[in-house]
Each structure stands twice: as structure tokens, then as C-alpha cells.
Ligand code: PSU
């Protein structure tokens with residue numbers, strides 16, 4: 001463990017004893033959902049982990065301190081004062097630490113800090129990926145490259161159709177990232193279990209995922225693994241959702257939204273256009289993923305203990 005990483009006491013104790021820890025990201029708190037729902041959801045995800053016997057570690061840069069295990073006050077601060085909290089991908093971590101600023105970590109940046117802190121399993125909602133029109137804009141999320149280089153297992157509900165999901169899946173193959181369906185055989189499209197993309201690898205239990213992860217760490221080339229799990233059913237109108245996504249995409253183009261602003265813009269417009277339903281789905285799947293991630297973290301810790309003992 002690096003002295004420069006700030007751990008909460010429960011996370012530090014769990015890591016020292018080899019007990020399972022689940023990493024959670026902070027961008028979804030500061031820039032993915034509005035207050036106070038973002039705070040409730042972040043705490044709800046932490047509760048899911050605890051109920052499964054796993055210590056949650058929400059990750060972010062707090063006043064320049066790379067933190068693995070944000071406190072309740074820090075989570076509330078990120079949720080309430082989100083306008084003053086930067087969005088950090090890997091390249092932004094150093095500048096934010098140097099400036100002593102507050103930064104919410106994306107999937108990629110959360111993986112980077114989780115790995116430095118010694119946390120192997122991370123649960124989130126959806127990953128960033130290849131944007132629609134990326135053949136012209138080159139807008140491909142840093143999350144994908146991070147998955148290829150950093151050995152952290154990421155549990156998510158696939159990718160949102162604000163992205164080109166098929167191109168995202170192809171790119172994960174190019175980068176050598178295994179995508180494992182947890183109790184599903186299709187890549188989920190975040191709001192719906194269906195994308196039409198069949199997965200090559202599936203696992204039925206946390207133990208099966210733990211076995212794959214252990215083998216991937218030995219022989220898979222040193223990068224991460226993506227475990228996808230379908231979202232809980234909340235009865236969302238797929239047609240209305242697709243229309244909202246198409247409209248948001250065109251608006252973003254017309255307004256010249258670019259760079260790091262693209263994903264938050266699309267997320268908030270789609271939520272506005274679909275009103276409550278997409279948000280309900282979002283919160284349900286975040287909590288579900290935290291539960292799945294926690295059970296996987298536990299199975300990995302049990303497997304490691306068995307191998308040692
Ligand atoms: N997709 C979602 N919700 C989110 C994000 C993505 O459905 O909150 C966030 C995650 O933190 C992800 C980031 O890592 O957006 C990707 O941003 P970008 O496309 O700028 O790399």
C-alpha cells in the first residue's frame with residue numbers, strides 16, 4: 001500500500017487483513033445524477049456492499065488527496081457541491097492533486113487509484129466507450145484503455161446507447177479485455193438487457209467469475225476484466241428512450257459540445273427527455289451492480305485464502 005493514498009480506517013483495516021473491499025466511483029455522484037439523489041444512491045451502493053459482508057471504498061481526489069474510502073461528509077460534499085468538483089480521467093489526476101483540488105474519478109481514473117490502493121474489484125453503472133461518430137471525432141473514452149492496462153475487475157450493466165455499443169464491444173476485443181456475462185449471454189445496453197451482441201464468455205456464479213479472474217491475472221496480459229450484468233426490469237419505454245438519445249446526440253452536435261463535456265451533457269439531456277423512468281432504472285442498476293460486485297469480491301477473497309491455506 002502506498003503512503004500517498006488516503007484510506008478510510010475501515011478500508012485500511014480490511015485491506016490489511018485480506019478481507020474483501022469493493023471500489024465505487026465518484027463521477028456518478030458528482031456528474032452522473034442530480035442532488036440529493038446522487039448522495040442517496042452512493043450511500044445505497046455502499047449499503048449493498050456492507051450487506052454482502054464487503055467493505056465499500058468510494059474513490060475520488062479530496063482536496064488534493066487521492067482517497068480510497070471517502071467519508072460520509074466527503075460523499076455529501078461531492079454530491080452537493082458538484083459544480084466545484086472536477087471530472088477526472090487518468091490524465092487529470094496529477095494536475096488535480098498538484099492543485100489541491102476536488103476531483104470525481106471516472107471509471108478509468110477509479111481503476112487507476114483502486115489499483116494503487118490494492119483494491120481489485122470495482123462496481124459502477126455503465127462504462128465510457130466509443131462515441132457515435134467517433135470515426136470523425138476520435139471520441140473514445142479513456143475507460144477502454146484503462147481496462148486494457150490496469151488489473152481491476154469492473155462490474156457494470158454494459159454501456160449506454162449514447163455510445164456506439166457495437167464499436168465499444170469491438171474495441172474491447174482489440175484491447176484484449178475479456179467481457180464476461182454474469183448470468184447473461186448478451187452485452188447489456190444499460191437501460192435494457194438487450195443489445196443484440198452475443199458474449200463469448202459467461203459465468204453463472206461469483207465463484208465462476210473469481211476463477212476466471214484468477215486465471216486472467218496469471219495469463220491474460222496484465223489488464224482488467226469487464227463483468228456485465230443485466231439491469232433490473234423497471235419497465236422503460238425503449239422507443240421513447242431511443243428517441244431521447246437521438247435528440248440529445250443531435251443537440252450536442254449542434255451546440256458544439258466536445259471533450260469531457262459530451263458524456264455529462266448526453267446523460268443529463270436523456271434524463272430530462274425521458275423524465276423519471278431512466279433515472280429510476282439508473283439507480284436500480286447501480287445498487288444491483290454493487291451487490292453483484294460485492295459477492296464477486298468476496299468469492300475472490302475466499303479463493304485467494306483457499307490457495308494460500
Ligand atoms: N456512463 C453512464 N453514467 C456515468 C458515466 C458513464 O451511464 O456516470 C461516467 C463514468 O464515470 C464514466 C465516464 O467513466 O462517464 C466516461 O466519461 P468520458 O466519456 O468522458 O470518458
Ligand code: MN
Pocket residue numbers: 139140141142259260262
Ligand atoms: Mn470523451
